[in-house]
Amino acid sequence: MEVAKDLVPGVDYPRTFQEVDEWFRSDAACREYIRRLRWPGGFICPHCGWTGEPWVTSRRLLHCRGCQGQTSLTAGTIFQDTRKPLRMWFMAMWYVTNQKNGVSALGLQRVLGLSSYETAWTWLHKLRRAMIRPGRDSLCGTVEVDETYVGAVEKGKRGRETETKAIVAVAAEENGKGVGRIRLRHIKDVSGASLLPFVQSAVVPGAVIHTDGWSGYSGLTAAGYKHEVTVVGANPGRSGSCGDATRPQHRNASQAMAARHSSGRRSTCASRLLP
Ligand SMILES: [Zn+2]
Numbered sequence: 001m002e003v004a005k006d007l008v009p010g011v012d013y014p015r016t017f018q019e020v021d022e023w024f025r026s027d028a029a030c031r032e033y034i035r036r037l038r039w040p041g042g043f044i045c046p047h048c049g050w051t052g053e054p055w056v057t058s059r060r061l062l063h064c065r066g067c068q069g070q071t072s073l074t075a076g077t078i079f080q081d082t083r084k085p086l087r088m089w090f091m092a093m094w095y096v097t098n099q100k101n102g103v104s105a106l107g108l109q110r111v112l113g114l115s116s117y118e119t120a121w122t123w124l125h126k127l128r129r130a131m132i133r134p135g136r137d138s139l140c141g142t143v144e145v146d147e148t149y150v151g152a153v154e155k156g157k158r159g160r161e162t163e164t165k166a167i168v169a170v171a172a173e174e175n176g177k178g179v180g181r182i183r184l185r186h187i188k189d190v191s192g193a194s195l196l197p198f199v200q201s202a203v204v205p206g207a208v209i210h211t212d213g214w215s216g217y218s219g220l221t222a223a224g225y226k227h228e229v230t231v232v233g234a235n236p237g238r239s240g241s242c243g244d245a246t247r248p249q250h251r252n253a254s255q256a257m258a259a260r261h262s263s264g265r266r267s268t269c270a271s272r273l274l275p
Pocket of ligand 1: 046047064066067069
């Protein structure tokens with residue numbers, strides 16, 4: 001049995017357990033689903049690049065007609081070398097991704113009817129590792145980047161000048177009118193050499209980065225970001241306030257941080273006091 005014709009792996013995912021049961025009834029159906037995930041445009045031999053329909057050997061290896069090389073469908077996947085039916089793996093995936101309150105190895109063992117707790121534990125950890133996407137922590141979309149100074153007011157210091165305060169770079173994802181995920185880092189100064197690596201570590205390339213007109217952000221476009229600058233007022237930043245009347249729909253990153261850490265000491269807003 002093959003995956004239904006109108007089913008596109010990578011696009012179509014089962015919505016109910018009944019669909020899991022129907023779609024992945026046999027090992028062959030599971031293998032076909034994986035195969036179309038790996039080669040959506042048809043098989044390409046990883047050894048020689050030949051395209052076309054491979055033979056399937058008795059050991060279920062894909063045999064290339066170009067170079068006679070053989071490829072395992074599951075090599076490099078979490079199913080590699082498994083002795084259990086793929087259908088059982090697919091059910092495990094369904095179970096692990098559909099439990100609101102977390103999954104235990106014991107729960108997985110029970111629901112799959114596995115005789116070994118150790119197998120259930122190994123499967124659960126394999127699945128958990130597979131569910132972690134690289135770069136998952138990076139912010140994306142439109143991200144406001146700003147710096148804020150934490151510490152007492154310093155006499156005779158203005159704007160970005162500081163001797164005793166800690167400078168914290170802030171990146172805040174915009175989420176409608178609110179704020180999404182936030183990344184913070186203590187940086188030694190507000191130069192491009194400090195700010196740019198912070199942005200690169202916190203935000204995916206190509207994202208929209210919103211900043212004020214500070215020169216430390218001038219390298220963002222060259223680094224592959226879409227850089228949007230909002231110059232703060234006609235007399236930039238002398239307002240001395242975190243509130244930013246020129247960005248009515250826009251909570252700035254420092255405010256976002258203050259909101260998230262409202263129980264702690266409120267940061268000063270020197271970054272709005274441009275020198
Ligand atoms: Zn080949």
